[in-house]
Each structure stands twice: as C-alpha cells, then as structure tokens.
Amino acid sequence: MENRKIIAMWNGHIMPLEQVSVSPLDRGYVFGDGVYEVLRIYNGCPFLLDAHMSRLEQSLEKMSLPPLSGLYADILSVIGHNEIEEGMVYLQVTRGTAPRVHSYSNLALKPNVLIYGKHFPEHPSAQDAKSGIKAISLPDLRWGRCDIKSLNLLGNCMAITLANERGALEALQFRDGFLTEGTSSNVFVVKNEAFLTPPLSNHILPGTRRNYLVEKLRLRNSMVREAPISQQDVNSADEIFITSSIREATAVISLDAKQVGSGRVGPMAKLARDLIMKGIEEQCGVLIG
Numbered sequence: 692m693e694n695r696k697i698i699a700m701w702n703g704h705i706m707p708l709e710q711v712s713v714s715p716l717d718r719g720y721v722f723g724d725g726v727y728e729v730l731r732i733y734n735g736c737p738f739l740l741d742a743h744m745s746r747l748e749q750s751l752e753k754m755s756l757p758p759l760s761g762l763y764a765d766i767l768s769v770i771g772h773n774e775i776e777e778g779m780v781y782l783q784v785t786r787g788t789a790p791r792v793h794s795y796s797n798l799a800l801k802p803n804v805l806i807y808g809k810h811f812p813e814h815p816s817a818q819d820a821k822s823g824i825k826a827i828s829l830p831d832l833r834w835g836r837c838d839i840k841s842l843n844l845l846g847n848c849m850a851i852t853l854a855n856e857r858g859a860l861e862a863l864q865f866r867d868g869f870l871t872e873g874t875s876s877n878v879f880v881v882k883n884e885a886f887l888t889p890p891l892s893n894h895i896l897p898g899t900r901r902n903y904l905v906e907k908l909r910l911r912n913s914m915v916r917e918a919p920i921s922q923q924d925v926n927s928a929d930e931i932f933i934t935s936s937i938r939e940a941t942a943v944i945s946l947d948a949k950q951v952g953s954g955r956v957g958p959m960a961k962l963a964r965d966l967i968m969k970g971i972e973e974q975c976g977v978l979i980g
C-alpha cells in the first residue's frame with residue numbers, strides 16, 4: 692500500500708501527480724495568486740467537507756476569483772482514485788496563466804485547479820496528540836488578510852522553520868501583543884475552565900476545527916469566549932491547545948521552553964479532541980483513537 696503513485700485531478704483530468712505540468716506564467720507560480728484547502732479524510736470520507744467548501748468559496752470571492760462548480764464530485768473522485776481510507780486531499784486554485792503583470796483587474800483567466808490526495812499509512816498526528824507538543828511564540832509578520840486561505844504562506848513557512856529549528860512543532864504568533872494563530876492552526880487558551888480563542892478577523896484564518904469546536908462547546912454549555920488574548924494571558928494559561936484539519940485538537944505542553952500548566956495534556960484539551968473525534972465518528976463512521 693505504501694509508495695503508491697499519487698493521482699491528481701488537473702483541470703478536470705485524472706493523471707499521476709508527477710505528470711502535471713504548470714506554465715511558468717501561472718499566477719500561482721509567479722505571485723502566489725491563488726487559494727487552497729486541505730481536507731482530512733477518515734474512512735474514505737472528507738470530514739467537515741461543507742465547511743471547507745464554504746471557506747473556499749469565500750476565499751475565491753475575496754480574491755475576485757470566479758466560483759467553481761463540481762468540486763464535491765471531484766474531491767470524491769480523487770479520494771477514489773487514490774484509494775484513500777485514512778489521508779488527506781489538497782486542493783488549490785490559481786487565477787490562471789497570463790503574461791506577468793501585477794494587476795488582475797480585467798484579467799478574465801481560466802483558473803488552474805489542482806486536486807490530489809494522499810494516503811497516510813498511519814494517523815500522522817496521533818502520537819503528538821497523546822503526548823502534547825512544544826511551541827514557541829513569535830511576532831506575527833504576515834500580511835493583513837490572513838482570513839483568506841491564500842497560497843502566500845512565506846510568513847507561515849518562516850515561522851514554522853524557526854519553531855522546528857528550536858525543537859518545537861508550532862509557533863504561536865502575536866500581533867501588537869495579542870495572540871493571532873499558529874502557522875497552520877488556530878489556538879485555544881484555557882483559563883479557569885473557560886475556553887478562550889481569538890475572535891474571527893482579518894488576522895486569523897476561520898479554521899474549520901476552530902469553528903466546529905466553538906459550536907460544539909457552546910452546545911454543551913462550556914464557557915467559550917472569542918476575545919483578544921494578550922501574551923500575558925497565554926503565559927498564565929492553565930492549558931493551551933491548537934486545532935487544525937491535520938492535528939484536530941492537540942495540546943501545547945510547553946511554550947518557549949516553559950511548561951504550560953501541568954506540562955501534560957490537560958482535561959480541556961482532551962475534551963476538545965474527544966468532541967472532534969465524536970464528530971468524525973458521527974460523520975465518517977469511524978472511531979479514531
């Protein structure tokens with residue numbers, strides 16, 4: 692099952708990923724002018740597919756890219772061609788190919804759409820979720836439209852590289868002294884049994900797991916506050932955890948080499964993960980440990 696060839700759908704055509712060829716004038720290649728989604732697949736089922744599709748629609752609209760149709764079927768087709776039970780699907784849309792000019796005003800191009808899927812031999816983040824992860828804090832150097840899931844990820848790449856070089860698996864970013872998000876995750880802080888997370892704004896991505904969890908926590912009457920969180924609040928947190936499609940909910944047990952709370956995966960991080968796992972079981976019919 693391992694080392695399988697990855698099968699892609701490139702502008703509607705199924706082919707091996709390695710055979711997809713992109714023009715050097717594609718605006719995604721030249722300017723990062725495009726958007727993307729990463730979906731987690733459990734038991735062959737894309738979890739929170741509707742939420743991903745509606746965020747994609749919004750990203751396209753915010754970048755004045757045309758809406759796309761047929762993506763649900765395309766994603767299922769890619770899952771089928773790659774025989775993915777446990778894995779992920781990557782989907783990206785660029786504005787298309789054109790002579791290099793910065794402005795896209797009046798550029799009516801045909802978007803280039805790439806979808807491919809990858810089978811995971813084992814749940815890649817399961818061990819991290821059991822033990823918790825280390826993170827560092829960094830100033831948020833990114834642009835002012837982090838609500839768009841754009842291909843421009845250089846700030847995120849620089850921050851996660853620094854985190855990895857310091858032995859950590861995520862960087863929690865701060866803008867003007869307030870928490871924004873991780874490099875590929877949203878962040879929750881637990882204080883006195885209340886869940887705090889930064890409010891939706893142009894400075895964070897509206898994470899599918901973040902939004903799902905806020906809804907589920909409120910349904911069970913947990914205290915959830917979407918409000919600005921200062922660096923001091925983070926430093927004095929009882930628990931911190933991150934959420935994302937790949938990591939679901941994963942505890943941060945050390946920040947900047949200092950223990951967070953008990954230094955172990957706390958009960959609220961566990962509750963958050965359990966709520967997401969329950970959703971996966973309900974939607975995809977599979978129990979994930």
Ligand SMILES: Cc1ncc(COP(=O)(O)O)c(C=O)c1O
Pocket residue numbers: 729847872873874875876877895896897898899900901934935936937
């Ligand atoms: C910058 C950023 N924030 C948050 C998230 C979490 O979003 P989701 O829960 O939809 O995966 C991601 C996911 O990759 C991300 O890149």
